[in-house]
Amino acid sequence: MENFFDKVAGEPIDRVDGRMKVTGKAKYAAEYELPDMAYAVLVSSSIAKGTIRRVDAKAALRAPGVLAVISHENSIKVPAHADNEHPTEPPTGGQPFRAFYNNKVYFNGQPVAVVVADTYERARHAAMLVQVEYDKEKHTTSFEENIGSARIPSQVKKNPKSSLADYDRGEVDGYKKAPVVVEAEYLLPNEMHNPMELQAITAHWTADDKLTVYDKVQGTKPTQAAFAKEWKLPVQNVKVIAEFVGGAFGNGLHQWPHETAAIIAAKMVKRPVKLMLTREQMFYMVGYRPRTWQKVAIGANPDGKIVGIRHEAIGQTSSYEDFTESVLQQTRMMYTSPNVSTRYRLLPLDVSTPIWMRGPGEATGAFALESAMDELAFKLNIDPIQLRLINHTDVDPDNGLPWSTKYLKECIQLGAEKIGWSNRSMKPGGRRSGEWLVGYGMGVGCFGAHRGAAAVRARLMANGTLQFQSAVTDIGPGTGTAMVQIASGQIGISPDKITFQLGNSDFPQAPNQGGSATVATVGSAVVAACNVLKEKLLGMAASAEKRFTDVKMEDVLFSSGQISLKNSPSVGVAYTDILKKENLPEIDIIQDSKPGTEGSKYSKYSFSVHFAEVHVHALTGRVKVNKVVSCADAGTIVNKKTAGNQIIGGVAGGIGMALQEDAVMDHRFGRYITKDFAEYHIPVHADVPHVDVIFIDKPDYIIDPMGTKGLGEIAIIGVAPAIANAIFNASGKRIRELPITVDKLV
């Protein structure tokens, strides 16, 4: 297939909405001002398990400006809550938390009441006056003490064919036969969702049965469906607006208690209600990357050929909902191992439900697998890169299918050159720079390259501008920019004449922005819409220029706003002239697009390789990530600038994961200890070195017509093990528990 895309492909154009963002014109969920607005502040439980005996709202109700104090004692009942079925679809199983449904406390920090007042400050103050009495029960929050209670996910019980079920390829525990075996346990802490924008919602009942929400979510349509179900309303009666989202990373993929609380409050006070969480509340109720214990055993021959792998994982979840993620997939498909066994279990605790967080599952799994590979390389005295190449596979060993595309070897080679891998000492502690021990490490990442179904509306206007609408959200990667570029390349209209409106459930169908699938999914719909417009334009072109009579699609070019003949390019007609001649104010279409069946013949993944040069201070154990090189095989790169930003952001997240992020809980109380930015560390600028980003930039047309594969997730998957491996190479210390802080190295 000809690359239609070469004109704008990769052009690092500025974000189409960049100016709005930096001038404050971009509106986020908490920034809508509606007439007669009221403000809500949550009251959170201070116990981890038990029942609420009494909510004493007297003082709060007396406070100035207070409109209501709502708890299970007086809340209207959400229609679907009483049903046994789930009011909102849980991500993977169980019963999502129902705000103010009953007197039960399932986790510390749980919303137990909401105070509504005429100003935010008054609501906040009154919330401090609400007294809640509890009957405490003994809670269970410690992962370590209860790991023995881990169980099979309920999803697997229902469906033994689930990808989360026990998996054995070849011989069970075949690794044991190998002459060389490494076996180790790895631990990841709870890592909290902390996007810059706090979770917020403005809920407005425009009629008794009509709800509009301005909500921080990753999908307007899925949110619309969820609230329609929860409130038993026709879907079209619910409108969801998320025009701008200030980072989400997965925490906008689930409905959370504060959203329902605000909607209840708006209904009860009969005013629009705005509710924004505090940073501390973000730690308690809007999901996190779950604490996960893993054990990896790899058996290999002395020449490095892997004989077998066993990978076990136990992830934390809440007592009421099964959150599962794909921790073990990479182990099944990354290396050519005849024997692979994986086991996945859940440990329910008296905590809130986790949720997907950038590179979900795989980032966790890759930490263990890629650390273990490094341990194996060390034991075999083989260069870790060489070990990957020895076990490289040209078909997916999980299902025997060929890869749609795979440029992993190229990634490894390019990245190794750029980081200066040849400087790496095979012996740990073999390189120094003054007082600092210098080490190099690498880690491989992958994530399924998905594409879903979506539709877009496209309007080609008489003045030559092109407008698109899609319900999709842009949680930060620059979706609108990418879509404008895709359209521009496909229909030959310059990017400044194209607009892409998004984040509104009134617009045509699009799934959640998640799983790195948005460009493939919505971009394909843009291409399809452009193709229909092109057909229509060509069909009408003859009326403006006779020489286009009976001309076929393959004989023309669409460029610079006009159709021209390929073999006599001077013959052309502008789109605007065609519309004028036809007396059309616009061409307005809605076009959908979904993947075909061809894709099922292939195994489809994006790949990344991250290299880190790390310095470890010999005396104090301080760690400096000195340099990172990330090389991505993510198909066609639509915009090198925004795509590069994605990788850099992922690396920053990976540095946090490797070295800093740690939500510590005091199990006596079941409360988090590190729950603000002074205690819960994420990287500051000084922690993030220069990141060299390399894109293979080769199309994968099996996935979609642009040749793109997902990018957002692989930006972080593999970063943490690259850093951990570099620390080992520098210092000889193998740290298997994240984050790798000074106390583990000194």
Added chain:
Amino acid sequence: MIQFQYTRATQPKAAVDAVTKEKNSMFIAGGTNLVDLMKRGITVPQRLVDINRLPLKDIKKEGSSLRIGALALNSQVAENKMVLQSHPLLAQALNAGASAQIRNMATVGGNMLQRTRCPYFYDTTMPCNKRQPGTGCGALEGYNRMHAIFGFSDRCIAVHPSDMSVALMALDASVLVTGPSGDRRIPFADFHRLPGDRPDIDTTLRPGELITAVDVPDSPFTKNVHYLKVRDRASYAFALVSVAAALDIKKNRIEGARLAMGGVAHKPWRLAEAEKFLVGKPVSEATFTEAANIAMQGAKAFKHNAFKLRLAPNSIVQALKTAAKLV
């Protein structure tokens, strides 16, 4: 809203009067600590006396000391030529604290009086003798990674978070105060207190007393100094352990030494025995290692901060080596 009064003073005397007149009154300077505490309901003053307009911003030579006004901003002090020349250790410590934005608001007086960052102090649902005497110490049996290894009591194991104060401690500064019963001077070593059975009291400042300045005496510690701060990220984090090291070196021999640590006690922790040991010794890593061992005598760790027993001596050695330009 929690109601409070707000007044502004333009002269120290008026400020002291205003804060003495009404119970539960407090001075407010940069507000970078106090306002946070008020928002969380940890400190609930009925009246704030804004002292930002008092004429206490100057940094000037006063006899054989440098006098730094209590309202001089952290950033202003760190950039001041006289400070950089005669007390570079102080400038280094200031620059190791907080962020540029906060240093532009924070004052010298406020910095000394900032309260602990113990997470149990900050979470009002948890026990804390410092916040609410008699409720117990949450950290003692809880998560105590950031906590003290020296000078703690069973009532409180919190540490003082100020970087600047560690340098002032090492430099033998003194604090000038004025109060309802007149002016006095408090040696820096006596300014902050150990928790004992009153962890709710951080300093020896008496009710109504206003810090007017800090005097830092001239010293030979102008070249061989280093403030080392070990923390969980490169910037914008409180110290796990910090060391203020100052040496007076003549012909490879140590003529004088000053050492203080942060992040290890309820107050900036002066290492007097180690200082004594260093005097007269040759500059060498072995000397420094021995000094560090002496400094660590009596240290005791809790469940999560045992690493400080290794990190602290190593940091002392590192700071001394850097000060002596051995690295």
